[in-house]
Amino acid sequence: MDLSKTIVLFDVDGTLTKSRLSVTEEMDSLLGELKKKVKVGLVGGSDLGKIAEQMSPKALDAEQAIYEVVNKYDYVFSENGLIAYEAGKLVGKKSMLGVIGEEKCQRFINFCLRYLGGIEIPVKRGNFIEFRTGMINVCPIGRTCSQEERLQFAAYDEQHKVRETMVSALKAEFGSEFGLQYSLGGQISIDCFPVGWDKTFCLQYVEAKFDRIYFFGDRTFPGGNDYELFADPRTIGHSVTSPEHTQQLLQELFFSS
Numbered sequence: 145m146d147l148s149k150t151i152v153l154f155d156v157d158g159t160l161t162k163s164r165l166s167v168t169e170e171m172d173s174l175l176g177e178l179k180k181k182v183k184v185g186l187v188g189g190s191d192l193g194k195i196a197e198q199m200s201p202k203a204l205d206a207e208q209a210i211y212e213v214v215n216k217y218d219y220v221f222s223e224n225g226l227i228a229y230e231a232g233k234l235v236g237k238k239s240m241l242g243v244i245g246e247e248k249c250q251r252f253i254n255f256c257l258r259y260l261g262g263i264e265i266p267v268k269r270g271n272f273i274e275f276r277t278g279m280i281n282v283c284p285i286g287r288t289c290s291q292e293e294r295l296q297f298a299a300y301d302e303q304h305k306v307r308e309t310m311v312s313a314l315k316a317e318f319g320s321e322f323g324l325q326y327s328l329g330g331q332i333s334i335d336c337f338p339v340g341w342d343k344t345f346c347l348q349y350v351e352a353k354f355d356r357i358y359f360f361g362d363r364t365f366p367g368g369n370d371y372e373l374f375a376d377p378r379t380i381g382h383s384v385t386s387p388e389h390t391q392q393l394l395q396e397l398f399f400s401s
């Protein structure tokens with residue numbers, strides 16, 4: 145296989161790392177080997193700070209982690225590619241606020257806060273709404289929960305569909321008026337962004353340059369934040385169940401002769 149015009153894109157949480165945890169040394173070194181063969185890019189739903197923290201675990205501080213990750217990988221697309229880095233340089237930045245405006249943003253946030261104030265779940269912590277550059281992340285348990293509380297909520301949500309129910313409420317409230325799209329990005333939250341600003345957004349930076357665009361993600365089901373990029377005809381999508389599964393597929397695809 146001619147790999148010179150091949151790029152491999154990876155989701156981060158659940159694909160390269162366990163949710164919100166650091167990359168293992170084994171995965172880090174496998175990605176290092178892969179980079180010798182093909183171009184490699186990250187496409188995370190999270191903001192750049194979180195991706196950098198997870199993918200540059202040895203960095204001393206947040207700034208250094210960002211510097212390291214954007215220079216280590218050929219492309220780093222955070223917030224679905226709304227913030228795009230190529231070879232260490234910022235090449236694109238989209239603002240959700242710029243598109244929907246302050247008034248709609250406030251109506252949206254106020255609705256979320258009222259909705260979250262009206263539900264009861266086993267545990268609530270802090271930071272329920274994270275306002276990012278390209279999206280608003282809404283988290284019923286609160287992003288400051290511990291790792292243990294995160295896993296407990298994820299299991300509870302699986303059973304009680306807290307996030308799915310909230311997405312239905314958001315759709316009923318805002319319909320197509322706000323032009324927003326919702327995805328269950330990771331384990332505990334909902335990513336809310338303008339329609340079309342899903343992970344396929346990143347393809348504009350790579351589609352003309354590569355003949356083969358692989359994508360590995362774990363949330364590849366409809367409603368998951370890897371779905372659109374996984375299903376896009378421009379990519380060769382691979383659905384994985386864990387970082388170990390990603391490693392196994394990489395070995396089979398790129399390292400077995």
Ligand code: M1P
Pocket residue numbers: 156157158163164188189190191194281328329330331332333334335369
């Ligand atoms: O995996 C990507 C997602 O990671 C986090 O999700 P959660 O905290 O729900 O596990 C968030 O940063 C989310 O925006 C992102 O899509």
